[in-house]
Amino acid sequence: MPAATLNRESIPLQSIPPQWTHRHLLDLERLTPDEVRLLLDTAALFKEATDGCRSKLGLLAGRTIVNLFFENSTRTRTSFSLAARRLGADVIDFTAASSSLSKGESFIDTAKNLEAMGIDAVVVRHSTPGTPHLLSQYLGVGVINAGDGPHEHPTQGLLDIFSIRERRGDLKGVTVGLVGDIAHSRTARSNLWGLMKLGAHVILCGPPTLVSDRWREIGVEVSHDLDAIIPRCDVLNLLRIQFERQNTRPFPSVREYAHLYAMTGERLRRAKPDLLILAPGPINRGVEVTAEVADCSQSLILDQVTNGLAVRMAVLWLLCGPRGGQASGAADSRQERIV
């Protein structure tokens, strides 16, 4: 079922809608529900306008987007690059290993240097929470958080929600279980804010060493028993165990973890028949999810990849596209090319 809330009239692609006022996309926590909806609606428009994210638009021709990745990433970086190119922008990839960071330069100096080269937006991935927020204070260009440690990964949250909305329509009253390593998951932190803002019921599930009871203080449900919540869930988002971020092991063995929390075919049979399965990837098959479930018809794992492009096009356009009313001549000429 296509998203019922899509309103093409309210989001023309000629200029950024006036209700979008942000220069950066740093997290979903501080967006309003309407702003989350606007992002999702815009992404839906882009998906349609690009024939399912396969064709190109010239909306951001002449703009330059920098992927500033201080932490390894293949899928997110590729997705941002492709989204930018689909909009006609130039893309520069800048990774920490090849940069002057290894020569001791601070991340702020690195970013300022890039800015001085006349770029339009920076897509930042960093292992430390808040680094995109700090950059946004030092830079005059748009900053997009592509994952700041375990804090947030707003485009991942948006694409997960987009994928659910594509199948379910309105999120209100939908029960979404986020299962696994919540403690170290930026995907979980972005998902839960976005989902809550749209009226979904969020359950965080995993062992107490990975899922703090304190989460209840912001109004989400916390469970340490996957079997108990499965029958109530409309959606399960299976989060990867981030072995690389652990001080000490939060559970005795992978085998024991999988026994308690892996989404297996057996567990799937106890779920609602139309349960949707998401996984932000990369997935550890056999740990969070078995192959049988990952490849089943209810799995949205491949939808998520396509929808990631749509969401990232929407974000890039909202941050770099022409502002309505005060568009410059250059921006106007770019618009003509689109039509």
Add this chain to the structure above:
Amino acid sequence: MATLLIRGGRVIDPAQNIDRTDDVLVRDGLVVSIGHEGGQPLGKADETIEARGLIVAPGLVDMHVHLREPGREEDETIESGTRAAVAGGFTSVACIPNTEPPIDTQAAVEFIHQKAARADTCNVFVVACVSRGREGKELAEIGRLVEAGAVAFSDDGAPVYDAELMRRALEYCRMFDKPILAHEEVLELSRGGVMNEGLVSLLLGLPGMPAAAEDVMIGRDIALTEATGGRLHVMHVSTAGGVALIRDAKRRGARVTAEACPHHFTLTDESLRGFDSNYKMSPPLRTAADVEAIIEGLVDGTIDCIATDHAPHAREKKMLELDRAPFGILGLETAVGLSVTRLVATGRIGWPRLIEAMSTLPSRILGINRGTLRPGAVADITLIDPERSWQVDVGSFHSKSINSPFHGWTLRGRAVATIVGGRIKHRLG
């Protein structure tokens, strides 16, 4: 015979139970008297300070200051740090020995004394290392360090991790009647942490330092203190649990004292929401409940004194990602303003208690002959304008560093004159 008359201020000296409007006469660097001398009215002096409307207190003592010299002169020097001290109303500081190299020899103590004498700004009392090289393995030569003038012992920056070494230190220091100043932290629990572990760290995805990491170590050290009869001074208490442990220990008669820092009774972990490394310090900013417990501890005397943990870091070191930026916050130039604003102006404590916490008790804990205006005492005197409202501007700080999150804050109460040994070292119009 140089004389200085401080006329008509509110003279507060908790050591003598004095709180009255009076004059203070200083001659040759010593306090002559409060009020009349030998029945005669205080007449003309070489210099007179009109102190009407001001608090006249024994010079303030900050028993927890990182002067960074030797080794990290890009952050602070003894010269710049002592200028920051007098600008903040402090006539004495105790400097913490986590320098490079650490202060663990007589020669190193002597170096600090000489540099302080050359700076000629305020008194610098030396805290020396508990362990040789601050490595936590064997005791430093504590007896020889006492001979050189060390007033207390601390491995601050880190806890004395080995419980047996801590026990030995407490036992050994008994014969010199010197306190161990303890940084309380179980490192396994706080490893990798950049802020308090709680709801805010959970939401921000930042690794946390749980209150239990501090409480567990305070509990250990109290037990060791009671077992040995040594003297423990708990530095920078930041948790409600820590306050409760110290309160109980004092009730039992343990020889335990404690300090709290202005940032710990002013800010909470909510401040980290902007990811600003100026809010990163150890122990970290805790919750509103902890802040309230710290204030209650200061009110009822569980926490004896206010110390700043002045921890300068050069600007470029703080302009890093939160996990790479060092722990620490400036304290000397904002301590009076924050304490007056947060504690006195709100009616939580009176002026005599504030002076006790910032002068009388730190002097007593360190065993230094300061912290009173008794006739014959060294004339270290701080004049505070209790009503003066002022805006914090890191650009006007005397410290070499600017890592203060209070930039732009409007505070009430400011030291307007700082007199060290009878000489005016700081004066505001």
